[in-house]
Amino acid sequence: MRREVRWERMFPDELEAAFDDFPAAYLAYGLCEPHGPQNTLGNDGIRSHETLILVAREHGGIVCPPYYWHCHEIAGYGNWGERVIENKRTWLTGIPPWHFLKSICYHIRAMDAHRFKATVLFSGHSGPHRLDVPIVIGIMQQHVDTQLSLFMSSGTDADHFGDDLGTGGHAGRGETSQLWAVAPDCVDLSRIPEPDEPGPHFAMGGHALANRQAGERMTEDVIDRIASKAREGVGAYEKKRTSILTYGDVEAIWSEEIQPKLQDFASLQEPDEPPAEGSQWRANWSVPDLGGL
Numbered sequence: 001m002r003r004e005v006r007w008e009r010m011f012p013d014e015l016e017a018a019f020d021d022f023p024a025a026y027l028a029y030g031l032c033e034p035h036g037p038q039n040t041l042g043n044d045g046i047r048s049h050e051t052l053i054l055v056a057r058e059h060g061g062i063v064c065p066p067y068y069w070h071c072h073e074i075a076g077y078g079n080w081g082e083r084v085i086e087n088k089r090t091w092l093t094g095i096p097p098w099h100f101l102k103s104i105c106y107h108i109r110a111m112d113a114h115r116f117k118a119t120v121l122f123s124g125h126s127g128p129h130r131l132d133v134p135i136v137i138g139i140m141q142q143h144v145d146t147q148l149s150l151f152m153s154s155g156t157d158a159d160h161f162g163d164d165l166g167t168g169g170h171a172g173r174g175e176t177s178q179l180w181a182v183a184p185d186c187v188d189l190s191r192i193p194e195p196d197e198p199g200p201h202f203a204m205g206g207h208a209l210a211n212r213q214a215g216e217r218m219t220e221d222v223i224d225r226i227a228s229k230a231r232e233g234v235g236a237y238e239k240k241r242t243s244i245l246t247y248g249d250v251e252a253i254w255s256e257e258i259q260p261k262l263q264d265f266a267s268l269q270e271p272d273e274p275p276a277e278g279s280q281w282r283a284n285w286s287v288p289d290l291g292g293l
Contacts, residue, residue: 003057005018005053005056005057005061005062005063006053006063006065007062007063007064007065008065010062015062018056018060018061018062019062019114019116021060022059022060022061022230022234023061023115023116023117023118023234023237024060024061024062024116024117024118024119024120024230024233024234025061025062025064025111025114025116025118025119025120025146026052026055026056026061026062026063026064026119026120026122026226026230027064027067027107027111027119027120027121027122028045028048028049028051028052028063028064028066028067028122028123028124029044029045029048029066029067029070029121029122029123029124029125030042030043030044030045030046030047030048030049030066030067030068030070030123030124030125031044031045031068031069031070031071031072031092031093031094031124031125032045032068032091032092032093033072033090033091033092033093033094033125033203034084034085034090034091034092034171034202034203035170035171035175035176035202035203035204036171036176036191036192036201036202036203036204036205036208037191037192037193037201037202037204038171038176038187038188038189038190038191038192038204038208038210039171039175039176039179039186039187040179040183040186040187041091042068042186043124043171043175043176043179043186044070044123044124044125045066045067045068045124045125046124046179046182046183046186047124047154047175047178047179047182047183048066048122048123048124048155049063049066050182050183051122051155051178051182051219051222051223051226052120052122052226054182054219054223055223055226055227055230058223058227059223059227059230059231060230061118061230062116064107064111067103067107068093069093069094069095069099069100069103070093070094070095070100070123070125071094071095071096071097071100071125071127071128071129071267072092072094072095072127073092073094073096073281073284073285074096074097074267074268074284074285074286074287075128075267075268075269075270075271075285075286075287076127076128076267076269076270076271077094077127077128077267078274078275078281078282078284078285079271079273079274079275079281079285080127081203081275081281082275082276082279082281083200084170084200084203085200085202085203086200087279087280088202090280096284097129097132097265097267097268098262098268098290098293100129101129101132101133101136101258102254102258104121104133104136104137104140105136105140105250105253105254105258106247106250107121108137108140108144108146108148109140109144109244109245109247109249109250111144111146112144112145112146112244112245113244113245115145115146115239116146117145117146117147117233117234117237118146118147118149118229118230118231118232118233118234118237119146119147119148119149119233120148120149120150120151120226120229120230120233121133121137121148121149121150121151122150122151122152122155122226123150123151123152123153124153124154125153126152126153127267128265128266128267128269129265129266129267130152130153130266131265131266131267132265132266132267133150133152134150135258135261135265136258137150139253139257139258140253143245143249143253144241144245145237145238145239145240145241146233146237147232147233147234147236147237148233149229149230149232149233151222151225151226151229154167154174154175154178154218154222155221155222155225155226156218156221156222156225158218158221159174159214159218160214160217160218160221161173161174161211161214162214165207166207167207168205168206168207168208169205169206170203170205171202171203171204171205171208172204172205172206172207172208173205173207173208173209173210173211173214174218175205176189176208176210176215177210177211177212177214177215177218178215178218178219178222179215180210180212180215181212181215181216181218181219182215182219184212187210189209189210192204192208192209259290259291259293262290262293263290268287268290269287270285270286270287274286
């Protein structure tokens with residue numbers, strides 16, 4: 001019988017045994033958002049979660065419950081949404097960047113409190129926040145013993161398609177192929193519109209015609225890279241702190257070390273022009289006063 005590695009589906013004795021065997025935690029992040037008509041809305045989180053399950057089954061560790069609330073709508077995200085989604089129901093599970101980033105701090109605190117030696121964060125959703133998350137993780141690393149590492153979007157630099165067409169961008173053939181590889185019931189290529197059908201097509205990228213074998217090769221690449229980082233983290237772990245961080249400690253780290261940097265975060269920079277009047281993307285486009293966040 002296949003070994004269970006998903007935290008929420010494990011019995012206490014199974015968790016203890018998995019921890020003793022390889023004390024690494026894997027955290028999956030994603031977003032329900034338009035990914036073209038050919039992909040289910042949870043593409044980002046499904047890819048990251050299912051890939052981490054494969055990592056844990058092959059190399060050990062425990063996969064945390066996935067987190068499906070992520071950055072969107074505000075500032076540049078709104079301009080992007082207006083361009084590739086338009087004024088249609090989005091089915092987004094978006095939250096502002098400061099909410100997402102603060103949640104990460106608490107997730108890291110929990111992993112450190114459980115004494116995981118390595119903690120790997122894998123976000124299937126990318127955007128301007130890809131520049132901000134490493135800053136937050138770098139700050140948190142100074143306060144925890146668990147060794148942190150981060151993977152964003154596909155988690156691989158190679159597309160494995162064997163041509164010069166690239167991966168097709170958001171909801172293109174790269175993301176579609178990887179989703180097809182790890183969750184085939186979440187991809188339906190028959191839903192891809194005809195080439196001459198005018199778009200936008202629910203944020204579908206170019207070159208969307210996927211290749212499951214390429215997706216499998218991309219996924220294997222990601223698995224190898226994540227497993228390597230997890231092993232490095234476990235090996236580098238050194239218990240330095242006798243007491244765990246409290247919620248109050250996290251709030252202090254946020255207010256004293258992270259909040260003052262928010263004004264410079266890429267995810268909170270407003271483009272020169274807001275979405276059009278009457279656009280659904282205009283309501284949350286403007287960045288509020290960051291001093292009280």
